[in-house]
Every structure is written in structure tokens, then in C-alpha cells.
Amino acid sequence: TISEAQIDFIHKLPDHKFRADLKSYDDLEEYIGKDPFDVVYSIEAFIHSPDGGKTLRTWSRALADEGLIILIDDFLSVGVDKDADDVQLFRKSWMANSPYTTTELLSIATKHGLELVLDRDLGSEYEIIKNNYRNQLPEVKATEVKNHQGWLGSKMRQMLMVQGKLTYRMIVLRKNSGKGKGTKSRAQLAIEARPNSAGGNVHAKMGIGKSINTKECNAVQTTTDDSMLLDIKPIKSQHMTGKGKDGGGKQDCLSGWYCCGLGKQWWENLEANRTDHTAYLKLEKSLFENEYMDSIVRHLNSFYSTLSKNAKGAFLDIGGAGSVASGMKQVTSKFAHFAGPFDYLVLDSDPKAKDIQNVVHCDMSNCSVADDCAYDVTFSHTVLEHTPRPWDAFDTIARVTKKGGLSIHVVPFSYQYHATPDDNYRFSHKALTSLMEDRGFEVLEVGYDICEKPEKILQTRIDEHFDTIWLSYVIAKKI
Numbered sequence: 001t002i003s004e005a006q007i008d009f010i011h012k013l014p015d016h017k018f019r020a021d022l023k024s025y026d027d028l029e030e031y032i033g034k035d036p037f038d039v040v041y042s043i044e045a046f047i048h049s050p051d052g053g054k055t056l057r058t059w060s061r062a063l064a065d066e067g068l069i070i071l072i073d074d075f076l077s078v079g080v081d082k083d084a085d086d087v088q089l090f091r092k093s094w095m096a097n098s099p100y101t102t103t104e105l106l107s108i109a110t111k112h113g114l115e116l117v118l119d120r121d122l123g124s125e126y127e128i129i130k131n132n133y134r135n136q137l138p139e140v141k142a143t144e145v146k147n148h149q150g151w152l153g154s155k156m157r158q159m160l161m162v163q164g165k166l167t168y169r170m171i172v173l174r175k176n177s178g179k180g181k182g183t184k185s186r187a188q189l190a191i192e193a194r195p196n197s198a199g200g201n202v203h204a205k206m207g208i209g210k211s212i213n214t215k216e217c218n219a220v221q222t223t224t225d226d227s228m229l230l231d232i233k234p235i236k237s238q239h240m241t242g243k244g245k246d247g248g249g250k251q252d253c254l255s256g257w258y259c260c261g262l263g264k265q266w267w268e269n270l271e272a273n274r275t276d277h278t279a280y281l282k283l284e285k286s287l288f289e290n291e292y293m294d295s296i297v298r299h300l301n302s303f304y305s306t307l308s309k310n311a312k313g314a315f316l317d318i319g320g321a322g323s324v325a326s327g328m329k330q331v332t333s334k335f336a337h338f339a340g341p342f343d344y345l346v347l348d349s350d351p352k353a354k355d356i357q358n359v360v361h362c363d364m365s366n367c368s369v370a371d372d373c374a375y376d377v378t379f380s381h382t383v384l385e386h387t388p389r390p391w392d393a394f395d396t397i398a399r400v401t402k403k404g405g406l407s408i409h410v411v412p413f414s415y416q417y418h419a420t421p422d423d424n425y426r427f428s429h430k431a432l433t434s435l436m437e438d439r440g441f442e443v444l445e446v447g448y449d450i451c452e453k454p455e456k457i458l459q460t461r462i463d464e465h466f467d468t469i470w471l472s473y474v475i476a477k478k479i
Helices: 004-011 052-061 085-093 102-111 128-133 149-162 186-193 202-206 263-272 276-281 292-304 390-400 429-437 455-460
Strands: 037-043 063-076 114-121 166-175 314-318 343-348 359-361 375-381 401-414 441-452 468-478
Touching: 052 063, 052 102, 063 102, 085 149, 102 114, 102 166, 102 429, 102 441, 114 429, 128 149, 149 166, 263 441, 292 401, 292 441, 292 468, 314 390, 375 390, 390 401, 390 429, 401 429, 429 441, 429 468
Parallel strands: 037 063, 314 343, 314 375, 343 359, 375 401
Antiparallel strands: 063 166, 114 166, 401 468, 441 468
């Protein structure tokens, strides 16, 4: 602890087994390589570190192999502008020196030999915004009594939480075995010294610290040597019909029903009419800045530009056979051109797709025929809402994607019921972020695109199709 008051309190307690030291978070040299910890636990403290990267590095060095770091703290939501006035005021008043997104934290953790074990959104789980704040924005108005730094910090924290810019989470990280100096803690040594003990992982014996995926995973073949780069032609941001060779012909819109790319326009219209009473509904503008097709193509081209000339890869389009499989010998799909230099394959459970040559035939939630770490890019477009248990589908996605590979998914956030053959879920940007990060992915971009019916459709057809739909999308990299 860095609090003298806490030290005084602990020293006044009756006899106990605690050892308390008045030190900075980073002053742990005496434990590194000598008497390492099994667990470093921090609740609402890490965010106040003057240098979160240095602190995480120190804690990792002070851990035994397989040791855990447990953080319970505030984390910025993906896409939040750190330089915005409200975020800066929160940082200064709350002394939030290290406000990270979970993606940023995991990127730092990986550099120091740590892997993600668990990411729990405690704010949602315990309904903190409802129970603590009654879903209301605070009134930030100083009085003679309420005018100190801590009061302002708590109000700004409430404001950012209600607005969805701040989340309260528990992150559990584990030190990779062999990444440090091979140090063992007293608890590990004691277990190994027991009669008939097989030694091994103390955390496994305690029933904690299960990793998402510890199996060695094939990596994407990339290079930083310009002379060894694969020479490829950039793919284009273009909607295709899906009928015919190479994805069929070009078309202007997503379909005959909807044209997209209206997110920024919609956000600006909503902002112009927003009141204080509806401020808690506001989503960050950055989530609406890009048309989803443009974002996907930009990230794919950037990814393909790093490939080695010797790279052999595969692009897996989940659900890509759709309703067009009947009578076809090979599926091309609307998105076949996304595969770029890679072999294009489709994962589909449609019985009609079973005998098509480039189809992996299975249910995405339980697909034993798809090999582990076999695909450089995993992709789906308005498919995952149909699965009864999307978390199982995302487990499959994480399993089959190569290390360093991209995983790209477009799903509905607001869309009419469409049972083909069933329709089960809608996804916010928060849901997509959690589903990816919980499975060892770094989220590169997440957002919304808004699509409307063309005028000719509005004039001629009235049915269950919404006039306006919201699509959400996520682009992530497997760490």
C-alpha cells in the first residue's frame, strides 16, 4: 500500500498473518527471482499507477511461473477519446493515471509474458449503473461542502459509467510458464515436496487459472523484410451479387433491400436533437465514422501487405454457402474476393453444401472437422445471430484461427426477425468486444453501420422489413 493510514490500521489489528509494507506499486525487487508470489491482487488501485506499463512489468517479474494477476478496476470502453474534456477531467480529479481499454491492457500484458485467463464485466453483472446510480447522470455542481477533488472524481466516474465510456471489470492474467526465470513460489515448492506429489501447476491443483487456450498454435506467415513480402493486388471495397465466378457481379448496395454507410449521418442527426434526459443513450461518434465494408477491406489490405512471399493461407467464410449451395460445385459467395491471396473456403451446415469441394461441412458451434489454428482469416456476415449459442460459435472461431490471424464479423444490432432457419440474437459493440477479448483476441475496430431501404423499395413494398437497420461489426486479431 502507499497509504500511511492503511499501514497504521493494519498494525493496530490483533495478531494476524498479514505482512504490510508501505511501498510504491513498483518496488518489488526483493521478491523478483527469490520469493515470488502466486497471486498479485489489486482492487481499484492499478488505475492510479503513474505508469501502468511499468507496474504490470514489475508484477509479472515478481510472479512465479503460472502465477496470477487479478485486477478489479475501471477500464475505458473501446473507441473512447482519451483526449475528450470529460475523460481528461475524470483522469485529473480521480487521479486515474493509467486509464486503459482492455485491449490496450492485454497488448501490454502480452509483452511481459502474461496471457488472459478471464475478463468479467462486473459493472453489468452486478448492475452497478442501475443499483448505484439509478441510471442517472450526476449533477456536477460544487457547494461549500461538495467541492473537493475526490467528490468531483466520483461524479465524473459516475458520468462516464452511465454514458458507457467506462466499465468496471475483473481481469485475470497468468504468467506463461517458461517466460520468466523458471521461479517457483513457496506454495508450489510445498506441493512438490508432498509424498506422491506429481508436482505441476499449483493453480491447477487449486482449481483456478484455467487458460482460454494454451495449445501451441500455428502462426500467420508474415515478414518485416521488404524483399520477402508477398506481391499482391489490393482488394476493393465492393458489394458483389454472389452469383457467378469470383463473387459474381458488382452491385451498389448491400442488397436490393438496403444501402449502408449512413452511420455518421444518423449520429449527427441524433446529436442535434439530444437532450440531457437522453444523454445516457449516447454512443461514441467514433463507432459510426466508417462504413463497415470500407473498414473490413482496409484491415484486410493492411494484413495482406505483411505476408511473406512464401505464405500459404486460408480464408474461412462462416455460413458463406447460405441458400445458394443447391446445384453448385463450388461456392463463390458475395465475399470471395475478400480472400485475396488465400484459398477461399466456406464453413456451412446446410446439407446441400456437403458435397461442394471448398466447403467445411459442420455446425459452427461444434465443428470437429475444422482443424485447430488452420485459418489465417475467419469471417462471417449476418450469420452468428442464427446460432442458438453464439458463445460456442466464438469458441470455434478462436480455436480455428491462426495466431496473428484476423477474425471479422458483421451481425445485426437492430433488424427484423428472419428465421433462416432460426433467429436468436442481436449484438452491441460491447457484446462483440467481450466475445472476442474473452477468447484471446485484440479488437482492432468495432462499430456500427446504418442501412436504409432505397427510395424505390419504400414506394413499392410494405412488409416486415425494417425501413432502417443497424449492423454492428468487429475486426480483431488473435494474440
